[in-house]
Amino acid sequence: MMLKRMKLSTKVYLLIGLALAFLPFINDSRWFMFLMIQIFVFAIFAMSYDLLLGYTGIVSFGHAMFFGVGAYSAAIVMDRMEASFVSFLLGTLVAVLIGGFISFLAGMLTLKLKSHYYAMLTLALAGMFLYIAERWRSVTGGNDGFTFRIPELPGFLEEHRNFVIYLFCLLAMILLFFGMKRITESPLGRVLVGIRENDQRVESLGYRIMPYKVLISVISGMVASLSGVLYAISIRFVDTSVFDIQVTLDALMMTIIGGVGTLTGPIIGSAIINFSHHYLSDLANIHWIFQRWMILFGAIFILAVIFFPNGIVGTIQNKLAKRKTKKKQYDTTEKSLRKEGA
């Protein structure tokens, strides 16, 4: 019954999710599982980023701070307490609360100003978090970071720990994907797109812009913190690299390559970027340019912004939409011609 009422797209998404769940049975090598988990985690992170960039038109340069805060709070709570599911839940809760609080603060301060201010403030804030993480050695372990234990799984599941984490991250990604899809398709999402396109018009229609912007900034911060928690759990280790500007840049790149203003885009982008990270580092032995792959990264980024602003998913969607309208036009002209003939 429920299947019948679903939209076709939802069915397709669920089917792909199911297929992904069975992927480890085909290839269960450690590095492949690890790579897939990274893809899921960063897909969640990039989707949360796209809520800001793609749906509301807010540029954040410090999204890594939510990721880092999530990773560190989960890790610290689980390290200090006994590794149990209670501590895991508590860590997640702490991560989400802190992430939400920071994004609320940053949003209240700068979202009523030009987009530059939010970008600059988040960039500076993320720099500050990195600095604190480096200096506050007693809690964060400084640059070396620290490892921690995650709760043991009951029974035979413990032997397939990696598989369970894989499924857990996949499930989280699917749930958060549908959750965010629900938000973007709701009236709230429509208002956000309106703010992106023309905030003055939205205001003159009687909406107060600030609460909407702050709300989406808080939601995005919370989801990003969750992805940080998953990241920490999947590698059982945190160090200051989670606050690195590179994390933000990765999310930016994933969103732009995959498709700004779509939720499937960041997932595809995450797959592309993670795979190319993996293979480009192998290529470093062949030619020196691959060692300095940041140049390639930056150049692709610039070209993508100029020539390919809609990303993969966006471009495909545009093409499909064009074809549809063409077909419609064709149909109507054909009908009218027939009428005239008769």
Added chain:
Amino acid sequence: MELIINLSINGIATGMLIFLIASGLTLIFGLMSVLNFAHGGLFVWGAYSGVFFFSLTGSFWIGILCAIVTGLILGLLTEVFIIRPVYGNHIRQILITLGLMLVLSELIKVVFGPNVLPAPVPDYLKGSWLIGDITIIKYRMFIILVGALIFCLMFFTLRYSKIGLIVRAGVMNKEMVQALGINIKKIFIFVFMVGSALAAFAGALFAPSAGAIYSELGMEFGIYAFIVVIIGGMGSIPGSLVAALLVGLANTFTAYYVPILSMVVTMLLMLIVLLFRPQGLFNVSGVSNK
């Protein structure tokens, strides 16, 4: 007392360097509302080319000249190839200049090597003066003097020359200037190149005072420059000077007395300004921040 004076000189010198970067940034923003996130990249390119040509030719001044030329060329290329395709779209401007920043700071490693580069002080600026109990490092005084000179030059050019008049008018109301038959895009290229050259110049001046340079400096000083622009008010040169000195002094003093807070204090300054005076200390009327 000696300590306080020394720290003040140190802070003012740092502030002057940040002012040189921020002044270009603020004019570019005021004129075309383009926020150039790659501005710090020009700073570090200036630093490297200054040191490189200094060691090549043995003349400090040729090094500085080459840094300025590098800044002018990079500024021209940036304006034509990077900024022009994305005029009028803030989000794409922010993204694309960030991409450029990455390319610029990685290219440094390709051209000059990935290692930290030592940067010597020229012989005639080495050492320090002793006045009573107070030691004054010559090179820092030199930076302060040059910074003050540049500020005066910019201030008077903007106030009394024709091009300064057009730039000021453009910052206030771009459309009106265009309607009066002035090609604001040409003016903008000019300001962009001058701003880039100033950032490169600041880099060349900075390198000897730090003793060693590395490619990540661009991001660091870029962030300081943004903060200064926010505090000082976008589009205002005196605002940039005051804010830069404030940030420089606050940084040096906290770095000495409470080293843990040195990064935080700059952020706090910015937060306070954003809370109570979001348009900045010296807002040029007409430049909105909304």
